[in-house]
Amino acid sequence: MKKVIIILLLFCFLFVGGLVISSSGLMKNEKDIIKYGGRTYSNISDLDWFESEKSRYKKGEKIGEIKNHARFSILFRDFSATKLPEGTLLYNTVGTNQGIKPLIILVETENAEILYYRWLPKE
Structure with a gap:
């Protein structure tokens, strides 16, 4: 018993x-997010306020590629993504000094579309 x-x-x-x-x-x-350098970045490509800002951010040096498509955010580690497939390339923005984590990361998809991901300190 x-x-x-x-x-x-x-x-x-x-x-x-x-x-x-x-x-x-x-x-x-549910969110389109990636993890890089211990930070979580969220896709801001289609947000209205960002439309006029896009031209300021140019593709810089390659920083890596997505290595893990994580279904659960609790399993997130660097180079993980919720929506992007493995192998998707990540780039610094021009003007980001080497060794400094960028505020905006550019992502180049398989069909050459450029997406913008912004670090959001608090979600």
Whole structure:
């Protein structure tokens, strides 16, 4: 009887823990985000306020490529993305000094489309 109670308590704990994790957003990947240099960058390419700013950001030196398509944001590590496929190229913006993490990262897709990802310190 003691084992049954322990198993039921463990099941309840796992069930409640799963609900808390899923409702907290740790498991969601609805946003188009990438991780680089320990920072999370969000796709701002189609935002109205950014349309007039795009011309200021030119493609600089290659900084890497997407190595992991993460379905869950809790599993994110550098060069992971929620929407971009593995192998997608990432670039610094012109004017970003070597060794300094950029505010904006340019992404070149397979069909040569340029996307802009901005570091958002707090989400």
